[in-house]
Amino acid sequence: MRSLPVGRGRRMFATVAVLAAVAAGLAGCGDDPSDSSSESSPAPTASADSALADKVPDAIKADGKILVGTDSSYAPSEFLAEDGKTIQGFDVDLFTAVAQKLGLKAEFQTADFDAIIPGIGSGKYEVGVSSFTINAERKKTVDMVSYFNAGTQWATKKGNPEKLDIDNACGKKIAVQQGTVQVDDITARSKKCTDAGKKAITIDQYQGQDQATAAVVSGKDAATLADSPVAAYAVEQTNGQLELLGDIYEAAPYGYVLKKDQAEFAQAVADAVKALIADGSYKTILEKWGVEAGAITDPAVNP
Missing domain, CATH: 3.40.190.10 (Periplasmic binding protein-like II)
Structure with a gap:
């Protein structure tokens, strides 16, 4: 995982939450995040695009939601709020809007970072959203859709x-x-x-x-x-x-992670990001978290 420079004007979160995270790290312990479901923070609402929604695989859209694997320890990309259960961050807000464009509700599930890609392959998760750098090794086993630049x-x-x-x-x-x-x-x-x-x-x-x-x-x-x-x-x-x-x-792009056999769906995800860029939602979300310097203009499948 890597990223580009960011603005320093992002809003600060309560010190107590940070100290709690630091204390957990100093102790070197904590619950295994695997299979832990959490609530995601509210994000800007995006209107569904019927043409894009039609490209969502039946197995995913059957229940109207998409199960997202994420490592919620990586602020400000994806991390837990003070309540210890709400997942928040710019990755969360942005993919929530992407899912809405596809006519879906994103349901985030906390997981170990290195277990997410195997989980995509096994069908445990329908997409991985966790600041994944797009590289040749990962593209051997999954498709990746670029949405942000990183270093x-x-x-x-x-x-x-x-x-x-x-x-x-x-x-x-x-x-x-x-x-x-x-x-x-x-x-x-x-x-x-x-x-x-x-x-x-x-x-x-x-x-x-x-x-x-x-x-x-x-x-x-x-x-x-x-x-x-x-x-x-x-x-x-x-x-x-x-x-x-x-x-x-x-510098390298971040990518959403999808199964290899869903080429049309991967392109629909890329087109959903393009739609958010076009309507200004993408910029609004990145500015909310102070990471607008990593914005891209050309999301693509396996760039």
């Missing part, structure tokens, strides 16, 4: 007490969320270290990005790398305990 950003303790250089993190302890493209990123960086005769990077993988962020706040790890909206949001929500480190790099 990677690092964050460290305020003042960078370990004097960390992201291009030379050899011997440092770095936090990442498991199953993300940042794992591949930091693994490659560690190999460069050992190839040069330096100490390997200690890669601490966490179930949720909130836990990775908490590990940096506590001093357990020197830094974390994540999607840039996520890194920027973490800096804001930890009340200045963290700061961004280095520049954003390796």
Whole structure:
């Protein structure tokens, strides 16, 4: 998962919710999110497009809803509100509107990030919406519809007490969320270290990005790398305990994840995003969350 720069004017959420998330991360524990259903936050209402709705597979539209697998630990993309059950974020609002264009109601279900794509293949979920970076490896097994641009950003303790250089993190302890493209990123960086005769990077993988962020706040790890909206949001929500480190790099699009045998449906999803761009709803949703810098103009299937 990766993202582009974002505006810094997004609305702040209550500190108590952030501290609760940090506390959970410091404890290194928590309930397994798999198979956990939650409510999603209200989103702008979009009118259904009958032509697009006709392209929805019968098996999906039979009950009028679409089951969405999402890892709700990745603020501001998808995360739990203060009540601990309502899923909110720009991914939630945007796909809710996409589903409405298709004549459907989106029903979000919290899941482990690395279990979502297998869940799409097995039919457990009908779509995956969780800041998935579109890449060649994922496109081998699923179709992906682009809707947002993304890049990677690092964050460290305020003042960078370990004097960390992201291009030379050899011997440092770095936090990442498991199953993300940042794992591949930091693994490659560690190999460069050992190839040069330096100490390997200690890669601490966490179930949720909130836990990775908490590990940096506590001093357990020197830094974390994540999607840039996520890194920027973490800096804001930890009340200045963290700061961004280095520049954003390796831009790539986020994609909705669908089964391979639903080409017409995938195109309908892309066309629904185009419709939201055309009517201004897309811009309104991104601006609500302060992530409008990642907006795209040309959603497509498997770009």
